[in-house]
Amino acid sequence: MIDDSTTAGTDTASTPGVPVLTVDALTIGIGSRNNVKSIVKGISLSLTPGRIQGLAGESGSGKTVTSLAMLGLLPSNAVVGGSIRLGDTELVGMSHRQLNDIRGRRIAMIFQDPSSSLHPQLMVGTQLTDHVKRHLKLSTKQARAHAIELLERVRVPNPDEALSRYPHQFSGGQRQRIAIAIALACDPVVLLADEPTTALDVTVQAGILHLLRDLADERQLAVLLVTHDLGVMSAIADDIAVMRHGEVVESAPRQAIFSTPQHAYTRELLSSLPGAEGFQEATQ
Amino acid sequence: MGNTPRATRGYSTRSPLVGYLLRRLGTSVLLLFGVTVVTFALANLVPGDPIAAALGEGAASNPATVEAYIQERGLDQPLPVQYANYIGGLFQGDMGISLRTAQPVASDLAKAVPATVEIALLAIVVSLGVGVALGSLAAYRRGKISDQLVRVFSLIGLSIPTFWMALVSFNFFFLQLRIAPGAGRLSPVLPPPPTVTGFYTVDSLLAGQWVTFTDALAHLMLPVFVLSLFTIGLLTRFVRTSVLEVLDADYVRAGRAKGLSGSRLLFGYVLRGASLPILTIVGLAFGTLLSGTVLVEAVFAWPGLGSYAYNSATSLDLPGVMGVGLVVGVVYLSINFAVDLLYGVLDPRVRLA
Amino acid sequence: MRKRWLKIPAAWVTPLGVIGAVIAVVWVGIAFTARLWVPFDPLGQDLPRLQAPGIDTLMGTDALGRDIFSRLMTGASVTIPLALMLVLMSLVVGTLIGAIAGYFGKWVDELLMRLTDLVMAFPTVILAMVVAAALGPSLFNAVIAAFVVSWPQYARMTRSIVLGLRTQNYVMAGRLMGFSPFKTLRVDVAPNVVGPILVLASLDVGTAILLLSGLSFLGLGAQPPTPEWGSMISAAIQNFDSWWIGLFPGLAILTVVMAFNFVGDSLRDIFDPTSQVSRAGARS
Numbered sequence: 001m002i003d004d005s006t007t008a009g010t011d012t013a014s015t016p017g018v019p020v021l022t023v024d025a026l027t028i029g030i031g032s033r034n035n036v037k038s039i040v041k042g043i044s045l046s047l048t049p050g051r052i053q054g055l056a057g058e059s060g061s062g063k064t065v066t067s068l069a070m071l072g073l074l075p076s077n078a079v080v081g082g083s084i085r086l087g088d089t090e091l092v093g094m095s096h097r098q099l100n101d102i103r104g105r106r107i108a109m110i111f112q113d114p115s116s117s118l119h120p121q122l123m124v125g126t127q128l129t130d131h132v133k134r135h136l137k138l139s140t141k142q143a144r145a146h147a148i149e150l151l152e153r154v155r156v157p158n159p160d161e162a163l164s165r166y167p168h169q170f171s172g173g174q175r176q177r178i179a180i181a182i183a184l185a186c187d188p189v190v191l192l193a194d195e196p197t198t199a200l201d202v203t204v205q206a207g208i209l210h211l212l213r214d215l216a217d218e219r220q221l222a223v224l225l226v227t228h229d230l231g232v233m234s235a236i237a238d239d240i241a242v243m244r245h246g247e248v249v250e251s252a253p254r255q256a257i258f259s260t261p262q263h264a265y266t267r268e269l270l271s272s273l274p275g276a277e278g279f280q281e282a283t284q
Numbered sequence: 285m286g287n288t289p290r291a292t293r294g295y296s297t298r299s300p301l302v303g304y305l306l307r308r309l310g311t312s313v314l315l316l317f318g319v320t321v322v323t324f325a326l327a328n329l330v331p332g333d334p335i336a337a338a339l340g341e342g343a344a345s346n347p348a349t350v351e352a353y354i355q356e357r358g359l360d361q362p363l364p365v366q367y368a369n370y371i372g373g374l375f376q377g378d379m380g381i382s383l384r385t386a387q388p389v390a391s392d393l394a395k396a397v398p399a400t401v402e403i404a405l406l407a408i409v410v411s412l413g414v415g416v417a418l419g420s421l422a423a424y425r426r427g428k429i430s431d432q433l434v435r436v437f438s439l440i441g442l443s444i445p446t447f448w449m450a451l452v453s454f455n456f457f458f459l460q461l462r463i464a465p466g467a468g469r470l471s472p473v474l475p476p477p478p479t480v481t482g483f484y485t486v487d488s489l490l491a492g493q494w495v496t497f498t499d500a501l502a503h504l505m506l507p508v509f510v511l512s513l514f515t516i517g518l519l520t521r522f523v524r525t526s527v528l529e530v531l532d533a534d535y536v537r538a539g540r541a542k543g544l545s546g547s548r549l550l551f552g553y554v555l556r557g558a559s560l561p562i563l564t565i566v567g568l569a570f571g572t573l574l575s576g577t578v579l580v581e582a583v584f585a586w587p588g589l590g591s592y593a594y595n596s597a598t599s600l601d602l603p604g605v606m607g608v609g610l611v612v613g614v615v616y617l618s619i620n621f622a623v624d625l626l627y628g629v630l631d632p633r634v635r636l637a
Numbered sequence: 638m639r640k641r642w643l644k645i646p647a648a649w650v651t652p653l654g655v656i657g658a659v660i661a662v663v664w665v666g667i668a669f670t671a672r673l674w675v676p677f678d679p680l681g682q683d684l685p686r687l688q689a690p691g692i693d694t695l696m697g698t699d700a701l702g703r704d705i706f707s708r709l710m711t712g713a714s715v716t717i718p719l720a721l722m723l724v725l726m727s728l729v730v731g732t733l734i735g736a737i738a739g740y741f742g743k744w745v746d747e748l749l750m751r752l753t754d755l756v757m758a759f760p761t762v763i764l765a766m767v768v769a770a771a772l773g774p775s776l777f778n779a780v781i782a783a784f785v786v787s788w789p790q791y792a793r794m795t796r797s798i799v800l801g802l803r804t805q806n807y808v809m810a811g812r813l814m815g816f817s818p819f820k821t822l823r824v825d826v827a828p829n830v831v832g833p834i835l836v837l838a839s840l841d842v843g844t845a846i847l848l849l850s851g852l853s854f855l856g857l858g859a860q861p862p863t864p865e866w867g868s869m870i871s872a873a874i875q876n877f878d879s880w881w882i883g884l885f886p887g888l889a890i891l892t893v894v895m896a897f898n899f900v901g902d903s904l905r906d907i908f909d910p911t912s913q914v915s916r917a918g919a920r921s
Contacts (some may be wrong), residue, residue, distance in 0.1 A: 448887030
């Protein structure tokens with residue numbers, strides 16, 4: 001099953017312009033049988049290699065839940081309907097055993113706060129290599145060499161030394177770079193980024209965003225950028241979908257969203273943005 | 285988890301852990317002095333007559349004998365002087381002579397402490413193994429039937445009167461089923477192994493006495509089982525809470541998002557993350573184990589610290605009681621100290637500045 | 638922003654608490670009324686000795702020809718009220734000392750907390766045993782001894798709560814408005830302490846019963862012929878073959894302690910003081 005999906009994935013990934021991941025009429029409810037709270041109410045999205053799809057909305061709009069659903073990481077009392085397809089593989093309803101071959105291997109994720117998403121008691125090297133050994137069947141030595149390459153690519157200084165250090169010994173921005181390296185370690189086709197800069201200092205946010213942009217371009221990654229911050233969106237997203245109360249109210253290329261917003265809610269979000277100067281600061 | 289390094293300022297040249305440990309060592313020594321004061325005061329509250337208890341009715345009616353005894357032990361001096369003498373003796377390893385056994389307290393305790401520590405260590409290992417297994421299971425299956433069962437089981441473990449369980453299991457496994465050995469540390473026909481550590485299991489192995497080893501181990505089974513029930517309950521509940529907290533942590537979600545699962549996720553991420561709170565409770569559990577031994581040793585005629593404490597307390601043996609207080613205080617504080625050290629081993633944020 | 642997905646459904650918490658509460662109420666009822674309806678005089682020695690359980694004597698008789706059932710039921714009126722009284726005493730004294738330490742801080746705090754350290758450096762049973770032996774064996778002295786070892790936990794908990802509150806704005810506001818220390822403690826602090834202390838106390842009733850019966854088992858508490866459960870069990874040591882002498886009093890202790898533990902544990906789920914505090918702290 002690994003071999004199958006790998007071939008399928010490579011095929012799709014090498015065809016620019018064709019979506020690798022399609023979400024169709026996705027619904028998510030949380031709760032017990034008679035008392036299900038509907039969180040996502042039938043949204044559709046598609047992620048294309050080399051493009052960054054923004055998913056904007058306030059907290060509670062269902063955007064984080066949507067990204068977790070793509071990895072099958074929702075709690076056990078979640079009810080998922082509709083379809084999420086990776087290439088030709090349907091992810092909704094897949095067993096955890098099958099999902100484990102996709103998580104980290106085909107679809108990877110980076111989280112909001114790298115100081116909590118990295119294990120504080122495990123060396124960076126361990127966290128960079130354990131899934132590589134599992135998914136790609138590399139030896140410890142090969143995995144280590146691979147890890148050093150990755151750290152170099154995300155510009156963590158002294159990669160060799162960094163492997164045997166712990167997360168708390170790095171700055172917030174470096175930690176997020178490490179988290180990105182971990183996510184990219186198995187060369188996934190899809191990268192989910194959930195508020196990747198929200199927990200970081202304003203001064204390092206732009207660096208992380210540019211790194212994501214560059215990685216999307218050079219690796220033909222299909223990126224889902226989940227954030228409430230339209231400033232972040234404007235910096236790197238190609239397309240933007242605006243979510244509210246579990247529905248996508250507007251979906252369009254970035255330019256269109258910022259110049260001619262159609263939906264009243266989108267305009268409301270835009271009006272809450274800081275002035276143009278504030279923008280520039282935040283994104284440079 | 286919010287565990288910040290417990291660094292103390294003023295030790296900037298050393299790692300924060302070293303400074304912290306030094307400070308802890310200092311307070312521990314002070315606390316031990318407090319322990320001796322408390323036990324000394326308590327033992328002197330005794331309304332009974334320890335001299336009569338020590339000499340027996342006949343000798344105690346002879347004023348000359350009593351006078352000689354008082355002179356010999358320095359009991360005619362004021363209490364602060366007696367206390368100072370006792371502390372002075374301690375520095376030379378002299379804990380006084382037991383009024384009850386007429387032996388040096390230090391050598392009495394040297395025999396009793398290993399007997400108890402042998403049970404307690406084994407019980408803590410058993411409890412930790414079972415507690416981590418059950419607690420993790422309950423946390424992974426939160427809200428399911430198995431979680432509910434584990435919860436009831438651990439609450440029952442916390443509710444069992446240890447001394448009663450000792451009695452019932454002794455009655456059942458020894459007297460009825462005859463599959464457990466009788467009371468004591470060894471069968472009466474076997475001589476104790478040569479003393480190295482004082483642990484019969486270890487010493488018999490060192491001496492190559494296989495029969496003695498299996499016999500000693502068999503004698504340990506029931507006391508360890510009975511003692512473990514309470515600590516298993518304690519640890520299970522605590523492990524469940526800690527694991528639940530960690531399962532909710534971002535780094536475990538990140539581990540899952542990497543495709544890790546099963547034992548790699550449980551041991552590498554979840555239990556490692558929960559190890560600090562679990563360690564803390566293991567230290568506490570050791571204290572409850574020492575409490576439990578007093579009651580369990582009474583039933584199994586185990587010649588340990590609990591029996592010694594009980595006999596000293598009821599025969600108003602002041603040096604004996606003080607010796608027990610001191611040793612127990614030392615054991616307790618060294619456990620805490622070991623826990624602090626392990627904190628440093630398990631948590632790089634504490635170990636590395 | 639993240640919800641607690643896995644909140645325990647109330648449906649499976651309550652049964653345990655309800656079962657516990659029912660058993661506890663039954664035992665408390667027995668404690669207050671037993672003397673009125675037990676079939677035999679609990680101290681009367683006029684039955685055949687060491688008689689096995691049967692129709693006349695439900696739980697058999699002991700070595701002195703006393704009815705174990707009657708002694709067991711009357712025993713509830715010895716242990717349960719004393720345990721409740723002990724918990725109340727520890728609660729009042731411990732909470733007060735903890736509040737004082739937490740509120741005044743500085744050397745008062747230092748002194749009181751070193752005192753709790755001192756008590757807590759001893760395993761409870763060993764310290765209680767020494768105190769009981771020093772005071773002389775009697776049930777009353779056993780309660781005193783148990784009190785000596787059980788107040789510090791209340792002091793510790795109250796102190797930590799008060800310390801946390803002291804810096805809260807509304808408490809500061811009260812002090813600036815000129816509230817006296819005792820008014821501050823009563824108005825601003827007490828409501829926050831009640832929940833956690835109640836949970837601790839309900840779990841402590843079980844511990845108190847175990848400790849008191851343990852001391853009596855060692856001969857340091859209730860004296861013959863008082864029908865106390867712990868001393869009834871110790872009488873069984875002399876008559877190993879008459880299993881009923883020891884079995885039933887132990888079951889009595891087990892069921893009472895279990896009942897209070899069930900109640901306390903369910904209360905903890907309701908108040909859940911520690912885990913909510915730490916969660917809120919971690920997320921903010």
